[in-house]
Amino acid sequence: MSAAILGKLEALHPLPDDDRALLHAVVGRGRPLKAGDDIVREGERTDVVHVILEGHGYRYKTLADGKRQIIGYLVPGDFCDLYGFLLDRMDHGMATRTACRIAELSEEHILMLTSRPALARALWWSELVNASILREWLVNMGRRTPSVRVAHILCELLVRLQVVGEATNDSFRLELSQAELGDTVGLTTVSVNRALQKLRSAGLIQQTNREIAIPDVAALKAFADFDPSYLHFRKDRDESAEGRA
Amino acid sequence: MSAAILGKLEALHPLPDDDRALLHAVVGRGRPLKAGDDIVREGERTDVVHVILEGHGYRYKTLADGKRQIIGYLVPGDFCDLYGFLLDRMDHGMATRTACRIAELSEEHILMLTSRPALARALWWSELVNASILREWLVNMGRRTPSVRVAHILCELLVRLQVVGEATNDSFRLELSQAELGDTVGLTTVSVNRALQKLRSAGLIQQTNREIAIPDVAALKAFADFDPSYLHFRKDRDESAEGRA
DNA sequence: CGGTCGGTTGACATGTCTCAATTAACGTGG
DNA sequence: CCACGTTAATTGAGACATGTCAACCGACCG
Numbered sequence A, B: 001m002s003a004a005i006l007g008k009l010e011a012l013h014p015l016p017d018d019d020r021a022l023l024h025a026v027v028g029r030g031r032p033l034k035a036g037d038d039i040v041r042e043g044e045r046t047d048v049v050h051v052i053l054e055g056h057g058y059r060y061k062t063l064a065d066g067k068r069q070i071i072g073y074l075v076p077g078d079f080c081d082l083y084g085f086l087l088d089r090m091d092h093g094m095a096t097r098t099a100c101r102i103a104e105l106s107e108e109h110i111l112m113l114t115s116r117p118a119l120a121r122a123l124w125w126s127e128l129v130n131a132s133i134l135r136e137w138l139v140n141m142g143r144r145t146p147s148v149r150v151a152h153i154l155c156e157l158l159v160r161l162q163v164v165g166e167a168t169n170d171s172f173r174l175e176l177s178q179a180e181l182g183d184t185v186g187l188t189t190v191s192v193n194r195a196l197q198k199l200r201s202a203g204l205i206q207q208t209n210r211e212i213a214i215p216d217v218a219a220l221k222a223f224a225d226f227d228p229s230y231l232h233f234r235k236d237r238d239e240s241a242e243g244r245a
Numbered sequence C: 001c002g003g004t005c006g007g008t009t010g011a012c013a014t015g016t017c018t019c020a021a022t023t024a025a026c027g028t029g030g
Numbered sequence D: 001c002c003a004c005g006t007t008a009a010t011t012g013a014g015a016c017a018t019g020t021c022a023a024c025c026g027a028c029c030g
Helices: A003-009 A017-027 A107-114 A117-143 A146-163 A178-185 A189-201 A217-224 A234-244 B003-009 B017-027 B107-114 B117-143 B146-163 B178-185 B189-201 B217-224 B234-244
Strands: A031-033 A038-040 A049-054 A057-062 A068-074 A093-096 A100-105 A171-173 A206-208 A211-213 B031-033 B038-040 B049-054 B057-062 B068-074 B093-096 B100-105 B171-173 B206-208 B211-213
Touching (some): A003 A117, A017 A117, A057 B117, A068 B117, A100 A107, A117 A146, A117 A178, A117 B057, A146 A189, A178 A189, B003 B117, B017 B100, B017 B107, B107 B117, B117 B178, B146 B211
Antiparallel strands (some): A057 A068, A171 A211, A206 A211, B038 B093, B049 B100, B057 B068, B171 B211, B206 B211
């Protein structure tokens, strides 16, 4: 089960065996959380780092008027609040959207991990990629039409879930309601629904329940204006190069 | 002139004297750039880290159809592409919007700096705050109305420019065209213009040329739904507490 | 079997973008 | 120091698209 952690971290560099062993030992089996549970609430001060071992979640902010904006997805292998030791206080909340298994690491544990160069590099790299994803989401919301926006996030999910072994070449299980998709890309439920309809009727995606199948991945990526280089996966660079050729 | 660098970095922790000296020595006087110059282009691979000593700039991405999204502002003291050594390639471009003075640090220089704990902390902290700002911008674009959006970015600029000594308690020089503001918050020039008119006629801001004066800062912050805690400045925490009381 | 949540649909109001023209501010060269 | 050209700001009219409101359907759970 903790293979997934390595999966995400090794998207950067393969870890030395002893680092892998240390990581496993420190992380342990974690504790289970139900779907919809809070992991950390907004404004909270926390002295542990939460690591997702299994399941999915998201980062979010809530506005005064109750509106919500999702500002990131959490997948297995994510060190959710690594920066908690540098920043004083959570500027956003985190919640699960499926049942999860989550480890809580103390500052000592983190120091133990980050004293290993390969692990430290992998963790910071992950943090930087998260920031890069935020930048792309900003572009998505600011300058793309609803259906392109939705298509783009679907492309991203496909690629990111592939990395943690939860998607095939052309399909994955969408663990998000249309309301949550809307809170991600800045649309209402109704608009998300119609955007998805558009994608379906254009033959770009097929939906059965929560299962998304993509008949022609290159076509969807083209429609979505999706260039995976912002995810900074080594493998995708080649892939995108050939997709473009 | 390089006092501004320290200003930004010391918003976290005051630096030990020898770290300050090292920083000054490494950074030097920099080289001048004209307004509108590219600092680094999208997709470029760079082996130096650019540091803004003077002037202002922004990070941006350009879409296939020519639309642009600004994804961050650069102010004096910013290490623009600190992560260049961890990530392979710039996922966005950076340009100046005023005349600038910019230093270019080699990997050796960076290693020299990051081997000092206080400096390393300050640099990473800065990186994390940038990510936090991105999250808030996402909320801004996704879930706020145009005039609130514009008001929010003005509040942010006020606070951030105060930190580098370029704003008074209630005013600052806006170094952005309305088109650039629009590219920041996901609006057209026309909508930005009308949003600003709304703020002016509501008495929330006063504009003379590019100078923004805010008669009642608390009122603008309230209108903008602005809570500065996402900037993670120690001082602002108290300020916001009293502003709220 | 009933209730809840998520998805779907329609009608409608509103707001934002587009297009286009006008005015104002600024920098440059004569 | 003024004339001109360029960029930025402002305004108006109209099309279009998204949000709002509300109802309905369907699946899943207890």
